[in-house]
Amino acid sequence: xxxxxxxxxxxxxxxxxxxxxxxxxxxxxxxxxxxxxxxxxxxxxxxxxxxxxxxxxxxxxxxxxxxxxxxxxxxxxxxxxxxxxxxxxxxxxxxxxxxxxxxxxxxxxxxxxxxxxxxxxxxxxxxxxxxxxxxxxxxxxxxxxxxxxxxxxxxxxxxxxxxxxxxxxxxxxxxxxxxxxxxxxxxxxxxxxxxxxxxxxxxxxxxxxxxxxxxxxxxxxxxxxxxxxxxxxxxxxxxxxxxxxxxxxxxxxxxxxxxxxxxxxxxxxxxxxxxxxxxxxxxxxxxxxxxxxxxxxxxxxxxxxxxxxxxxxxxxxxxxxxxxxxxxxxxxxxxxxxxxxxxxxxxxxxxxxxxxxxxxxxxxxxxxxxxxxxxxxxxxxxxxxxxxxxxxxxxx
Amino acid sequence: xxxxxxxxxxxxxxxxxxxxxxxxxxxxxxxxxxxxxxxxxxxxxxxxxxxxxxxxxxxxxxxxxxxxxxxxxxxxxxxxxxxxxxxxxxxxxxxxxxxxxxxxxxxxxxxxxxxxxxxxxxxxxxxxxxxxxxxxxxxxxxxxxxxxxxxxxxxxxxxxxxxxxxxxxxxxxxxxxxxxxxxxxxxxxxxxxxxxxxxxxxxxxxxxxxxxxxxxxxxxxxxxxxxxxxxxxxxxxxxxxxx
Amino acid sequence: xxxxxxxxxxxxxxxxxxxxxxxxxxxxxxxxxxxxxxxxxxxxxxxxxxxxxxxxxxxxxxxxxxxxxxxxxxxxxxxxxxxxxxxxxxxxxxxxxxxxxxxxxxxxxxxxxxxxxxxxxxxxxxxxxxxxxxxxxxxxxxxxxxxxxxxxxxxxxxxxxxxxxxxxxxxxxxxxxxxxxxxxxxxxxxxxxxxxxxxxxxxxxxxxxxxxxxxxxxxxxxxxxxxxxxxxxxxxxxxxxxxxxxx
Numbered sequence: 001x002x003x004x005x006x007x008x009x010x011x012x013x014x015x016x017x018x019x020x021x022x023x024x025x026x027x028x029x030x031x032x033x034x035x036x037x038x039x040x041x042x043x044x045x046x047x048x049x050x051x052x053x054x055x056x057x058x059x060x061x062x063x064x065x066x067x068x069x070x071x072x073x074x075x076x077x078x079x080x081x082x083x084x085x086x087x088x089x090x091x092x093x094x095x096x097x098x099x100x101x102x103x104x105x106x107x108x109x110x111x112x113x114x115x116x117x118x119x120x121x122x123x124x125x126x127x128x129x130x131x132x133x134x135x136x137x138x139x140x141x142x143x144x145x146x147x148x149x150x151x152x153x154x155x156x157x158x159x160x161x162x163x164x165x166x167x168x169x170x171x172x173x174x175x176x177x178x179x180x181x182x183x184x185x186x187x188x189x190x191x192x193x194x195x196x197x198x199x200x201x202x203x204x205x206x207x208x209x210x211x212x213x214x215x216x217x218x219x220x221x222x223x224x225x226x227x228x229x230x231x232x233x234x235x236x237x238x239x240x241x242x243x244x245x246x247x248x249x250x251x252x253x254x255x256x257x258x259x260x261x262x263x264x265x266x267x268x269x270x271x272x273x274x275x276x277x278x279x280x281x282x283x284x285x286x287x288x289x290x291x292x293x294x295x296x297x298x299x300x301x302x303x304x305x306x307x308x309x310x311x312x313x314x315x316x317x318x319x320x321x322x323x324x325x326x327x328x329x330x331x332x333x334x335x336x337x338x339x340x341x342x343x344x345x346x347x348x349x350x351x352x353x354x355x356x357x358x359x360x361x362x363x364x365x366x367x368x369x370x371x372x373x374x375x376x377x378x379x380x381x382x383x384x385x386x387x388x389x390x391x392x393x394x395x396x
Numbered sequence: 397x398x399x400x401x402x403x404x405x406x407x408x409x410x411x412x413x414x415x416x417x418x419x420x421x422x423x424x425x426x427x428x429x430x431x432x433x434x435x436x437x438x439x440x441x442x443x444x445x446x447x448x449x450x451x452x453x454x455x456x457x458x459x460x461x462x463x464x465x466x467x468x469x470x471x472x473x474x475x476x477x478x479x480x481x482x483x484x485x486x487x488x489x490x491x492x493x494x495x496x497x498x499x500x501x502x503x504x505x506x507x508x509x510x511x512x513x514x515x516x517x518x519x520x521x522x523x524x525x526x527x528x529x530x531x532x533x534x535x536x537x538x539x540x541x542x543x544x545x546x547x548x549x550x551x552x553x554x555x556x557x558x559x560x561x562x563x564x565x566x567x568x569x570x571x572x573x574x575x576x577x578x579x580x581x582x583x584x585x586x587x588x589x590x591x592x593x594x595x596x597x598x599x600x601x602x603x604x605x606x607x608x609x610x611x612x613x614x615x616x617x618x619x620x621x622x623x624x625x626x627x628x629x630x631x632x633x634x635x636x637x638x639x
Numbered sequence: 640x641x642x643x644x645x646x647x648x649x650x651x652x653x654x655x656x657x658x659x660x661x662x663x664x665x666x667x668x669x670x671x672x673x674x675x676x677x678x679x680x681x682x683x684x685x686x687x688x689x690x691x692x693x694x695x696x697x698x699x700x701x702x703x704x705x706x707x708x709x710x711x712x713x714x715x716x717x718x719x720x721x722x723x724x725x726x727x728x729x730x731x732x733x734x735x736x737x738x739x740x741x742x743x744x745x746x747x748x749x750x751x752x753x754x755x756x757x758x759x760x761x762x763x764x765x766x767x768x769x770x771x772x773x774x775x776x777x778x779x780x781x782x783x784x785x786x787x788x789x790x791x792x793x794x795x796x797x798x799x800x801x802x803x804x805x806x807x808x809x810x811x812x813x814x815x816x817x818x819x820x821x822x823x824x825x826x827x828x829x830x831x832x833x834x835x836x837x838x839x840x841x842x843x844x845x846x847x848x849x850x851x852x853x854x855x856x857x858x859x860x861x862x863x864x865x866x867x868x869x870x871x872x873x874x875x876x877x878x879x880x881x882x883x884x885x886x
Contacts, residue, residue, distance in 0.1 A: 068791060092793030103788025107806045107880045117792050149880040165792075175791070409749035483821045484863035486828035489856030492842045496674075496849045572739030576829070579846060589745055589832075604745035608738045615737045 015044040015172045015205040016079030018065060023074035025060050025230070034060045035230035037074065042222065044172075045203040049220035051210055052253075057230030058209045062175050065207060066092045078173060093117055096166030096174035096204070100181040102158050104150040110136075110161050111146040117169045135164040138198065156187045163195065167202065174206045180215070192218060213254055217242070225250055268344050268358055269337040271377060273367025276301040276355070279313065279323045289318060297355055297368050302327045307364045309334060309357040331357050337366055345374050413601035424596050431599060436585075436606065443584035443610060447574045449506045451567055454513030459559075462521025466555075467547045475522035482515025487573040491580050500581035508580070512573055513566040520562025524555030553627050557634075560622035567618055571611050585610060671850070678850045686854070689841060693858050696837035699830055700823050700866065703759050707766030707823075708816060714767070715774035716800075728771060736768035740826050744833035758835035762826060766819035773815025777808025810881065813874035817867055824863040828855075838862075 018041070025035040035057035042048040050058035063069040065076055067088040076083045083091055104113050111132050118128045136143050139160040150158055159179065166174055179195075180188045192215065199206065210216055216223050217238045225233040225241070227249050234246040245251040277291035277300045288300045300313040302323055314328025333347040335358045348356055348371055360366045420432030465471040494500070494508040528551045536546045552559075575586035588595050588603025595603070623631075670678035714732070718725040738746075743761040751757045781804045789803045805812075828839035841855040875882065 066791060068787075089793040089795055092791055094793075097788065097791030099784060099787060099791070101782075101784035101787075103782075103784035103791075105785055105788070105803055105807075106782070107809075107878070116789075120793060120798065149883040151880065152883050406749055480821070480867075483818065484825060484860050484867075486825040486839070486842075486856060486859045488828045488839050488842050489852065489859060492846050492852045493856060495846045496852045568737055568739075572741065575739050575741045586741065589741060600745050601749065604742040607742035608746060611737050611739050611742070612734065615733075 015203055017044045017077075018042045018048075018173060018205055018207065019077040020061070021075045021077065023061070023064060023076060024072050025057065025064065025069060026072045032229050033057075033072070035064075035226075038230070038232055040224055040232065040235045042205055042207065044205050046221040047199060047206040047208055047219055048222045048224060049208045049210060049216040050224050050226060051213055051216040052226035052233075053228065054211065055228050056226035058211075058224075058226050059177055060230065061224075061226070062177060062207050062209050065173070065175055066095045066097065068092075093121055093169060094171050094173070096163075096168075096171045096176075098162050098166045098174065098176040098179045100178035102162040102179075102182065104158055104161060104165070106150050109147050109149055110141070110153070113150070113161060114165045114168050116165060121169055131168060135167060138167070138201075139164045140194070155183050156191055159183055159191055160194070163198070167204075172205060174204045176206060176208045178210055179208070181210070195219075225253060267337065268335055268339045268341060268369060271341070271369075271373060273358055274355075274370055274373065276357070276368045278303055278365070280305070281310070281323055281325045283323045285313070285318055285320055285323055288313065288323065297370065299329075299355065301331070301357060301365070301368070303365055309359065309365050312355075334359055335369055336361070341374070344369060345371075348374075409597070409601055410605075412598035413605055416595070416598040416602040417606065423594050424592075425594050428594075430595055431602070436602075439583060439585045439587060440606070440610065442582060443571070443574050443577075443586075443607075446502060446505055446509065446577060446582055446584060447567070447570045447614070450509030450513055450570045450574075451563075453506060453510045454517055454566055454570075455563065457510070458514045458517035459521055462518040462559075463525050463547060463552065466522040466525030467543070467551060469526055472522070472526075475519055479515045479519030482512065482519075485511065487512065487569070488576060490573065491576050495580050502582050505574075505577045505580050505582045509570045509573055509577075512569040516562040516565040516569070517559070518562075520565075521555065521559050524558030524562075525551045527558075528554045554630060556625045556627065557622065557630070560618065560625065564615060564618045564622070567614055568611060571607075571614050575607050671848075674847065674849055676849055677853055681850055682854055689838065689854055689858055692836055692838050692841050692855075693862065695835070696824070696827050696830070696839075696859070697862060697866075699755065699758060699762070699835055699837060700820065700827050700862075703762035703823055703827070704766055704816065704820050706759060707763035707819060708770055710763065711767050711770035711774060714771050715778065718775065719778050719800075719804075720796075725775065729768075732768035732771050735764040738764075740765055741829055741832055744830070747833070753834035755833075755835045758827070758830035758833040761833065762823050762830065765826060766823055769819040769822070770812075770815045773811050773818075774808065777811030777815075778804055780811065781807045809877050810874065813870055813877070817870045817874075820866045820870060821863045824859060824866055828859050 020038045020040050023035060023038045024033050026033045038057075038061055040048075050061055052058050060069055064071050065078070065083065067083055067086075071084065078091075105116070108116075114132050114135055115128045118131055123131070132146065133143065136146060141157060141160055141164065145153065145157065150161070153161065159182075162179070166176075180191055183191055196219065208216075208219055210219075220238055222235065222237055223241055224235045227233045233253075234241060234250045236244075236246075241250065241254060245254055274296040276297035277288060277295045279285075279288040279300050279302050281302060281304060292298060292300065300318070300323075302310045302313060304310055309331040310325070311327030311331045312329035313323065317324055317328045333351050333353070333356050335344050335347065335356050337358060337360050339347075344356070348354070348369070354371045356369050358366050358369050416431040417436055418433060420429045420434070422428070423430040462475060465475055490508045490511055491505075494504050498504050498507075525547070532550055532554065533546060536550045541549065574582075574584050575589065577584045578587040578590050585603055585606045588599045588606065592600050668678065668680060671681050711732070714724075714728045718728050740761050743764065744757055747757045747760055751760060785803055785807065786799060789799045794802065827835075827837055828842065830837050831840035831843060838855045838859045842852060845851050
């Protein structure tokens with residue numbers, strides 16, 4: 001194997017830097033440039049994520065690196081060589097290319113798909129064969145699948161074959177356009193983690209396009225945020241981006257999304273709940289009314305003898321002498337302490353109510369969750385910190 | 397001069413053919429006058445009559461059956477198989493079968509030509525109606541259209557281009573086969589071609605030119621009909637997809 | 640009306656260049672004399688006379704479809720590189736498809752003469768539209784992402800065409816070939832008008848003899864089915880990825 005070291009994964013790989021030098025792309029007939037004077041440098045062996053709304057030129061920027069899109073002005077250097085001085089076909093054979101639809105050739109087997117570029121480069125059969133074996137192992141595809149056709153693979157398997165195909169000629173640079181975009185959400189996270197593990201091993205220079213800021217924060221060593229009109233809004237590490245957004249656009253793009261994402265990681269029990277005035281069935285309503293002015297929640301919650309919530313007192317109920325066993329307003333939705341915060345919020349919004357009783361695992365009242373508590377949390381500094389960028393986390 | 401001789405002979409044949417079309421002359425077999433616009437018109441009329449009746453008959457049978465099957469999504473084997481089988485039927489064999497088994501004459505020729513006209517129309521109608529955008533059909537059902545309304549107001553209009561391409565194939569087959577109808581006693585333009593002993597070489601070539609022209613005119617007219625029948629929105633959608 | 644027809648039928652026969660009414664020369668059985676539905680005895684004794692015409696017709700069809708395929712492929716590749724040409728080619732092949740083959744044969748006679756060449760030209764011209772349209776559609780339906788991936792890996796236009804686009808278009812190309820071939824078998828029964836012989840000549844030689852019509856017409860249809868099956872097998876062999884059951 002070591003005799004064939006140049007294309008093996010064993011030895012250290014020289015992954016070149018990729019530098020954009022005031023790169024502009026104008027399409028004929030368009031008023032605004034698709035990309036305006038992009039200037040940034042991706043150090044060798046790092047993942048740079050291009051992220052931004054549609055029309056921000058992120059895919060255009062990536063596709064200019066292998067000249068799938070021609071540069072109008074400026075230059076892109078791979079290592080110290082301008083891409084303009086290379087023939088497109090040569091250039092592309094030296095770069096891995098993964099797209100959202102994966103683009104496996106449906107008429108070729110897994111092994112033939114992976115062998116595409118090595119064959120274009122004229123490798124001999126043995127070397128191609130050995131390389132395919134090696135890659136299947138690297139992306140953890142069962143070697144028994146090598147003679148299957150793409151239609152016989154799951155989405156996740158197809159995606160991994162796509163990555164293996166891009167890695168086949170051991171390129172220094174990988175271009176990935178929403179590579180996990182077509183994979184269902186439940187598999188996406190696993191593939192992302194697998195890919196980070198792989199990258200720790202192969203250390204390519206990767207240009208990665210996504211519209212998903214969560215994915216960008218997870219995958220990127222650096223993130224380039226682009227805005228409409230193809231202008232670079234900020235180029236920074238994920239940590240810098242979260243702590244010090246350069247302007248309102250970046251803050252908008254990063255902020256709201258990120259805080260909401262935190263809700264998915266929290267449970268209702270992680271937050272300080274409010275307390276509602278409580279009333280037992282049969283109790284005089286005057287006592288309940290007396291508690292209202294000072295309460296956090298301006299409604300009286302009726303509970304049974306075991307402290308299970310029965311409902312909210314309606315205005316009519318409050319006019320009666322005693323607290324009824326069937327209060328006028330239903331307690332729904334009743335949340336549990338173990339509920340994920342994002343689901344709790346969506347229950348509240350769906351029921352069009354501002355307050356919901358929260359019960360513990362035995363169904364006993366533990367407090368009240370309100371829309372206000374959640375929105376206060378979202379705007380608190382606590383929600384905006386604690387995010388650790390991919391670079392500082394253990395891989396895999 | 398030698399290299400010019402072929403084009404000149406060629407031109408000569410064609411001027412002779414046009415002369416045959418325009419002016420009457422004595423038949424090869426003597427005693428009768430043939431050719432000229434009068435006879436051309438008479439044979440053209442019969443050619444169109446037999447073709448038109450056959451096409452109308454094919455439409456009357458194939459369109460409702462194809463549409464009904466397509467709407468229910470049933471009988472795919474039958475509809476597709478009929479189309480495939482229809483292509484394999486030799487035109488000459490149909491006419492010969494007619495002559496040997498049924499008998500000659502206009503009505504029988506029309507029936508024989510329908511054998512060639514029905515399959516493409518039925519198959520295309522079936523496929524076209526069945527393939528109409530499921531969303532459009534679902535939406536129609538959703539707003540409370542009855543099944544017949546869905547078929548006539550949604551599926552058939554959207555199926556026009558595919559149905560018409562079947563109709564055009566059928567028409568081409570029918571007009572082409574009507575050329576050999578004189579074998580079964582119906583004197584169409586094909587008579588010029590088939591009865592060389594009567595009309596001579598110039599008559600044969602004249603017949604070939606006339607049949608070719610007639611087929612092209614029929615095809616162009618039907619293309620026009622298709623354009624008129626295709627809903628505007630559908631045409632726009634296709635233009636956009638092509639762009 | 641009837642005498643006219645009889646006269647017409649009679650004068651046509653020399654054109655077919657056959658001894659007239661071979662039935663009466665060779666057979667005297669009651670079945671044949673009464674022209675019953677199907678005379679098995681006669682068929683068994685005279686089947687030989689259909690073999691050569693059938694083979695000749697099969698060859699004519701093969702050559703015509705091969706020529707048509709070559710030309711259509713050339714046109715399709717040209718318009719694939721230069722899409723502006725597509726409407727012209729579509730129109731041109733459409734006209735050739737529309738002209739009835741009998742008329743086509745006789746239009747060609749002053750130029751190419753009486754013989755197999757004329758039949759091949761007319762029959763292959765007829766196949767152009769069907770095959771051309773299917774090749775173009777097949778190439779157009781190749782998934783964009785497969786082409787993008789190919790380009791992104793450094794394939795040249797040529798690589799892309801031969802390694803990705805044409806293989807993926809095979810099912811539609813063969814579908815076109817099948818339709819064209821089956822239609823051509825049927826049309827080739829008329830090729831004797833151009834002097835190319837075939838089963839049509841047998842049919843034409845005695846239009847009223849039922850057994851003859853059934854044998855010759857049946858053989859022509861059988862030939863169409865056989866050609867279709869052969870192409871179907873070729874298609875299945877050429878596209879193994881379509882048979883691999885999708886998971």
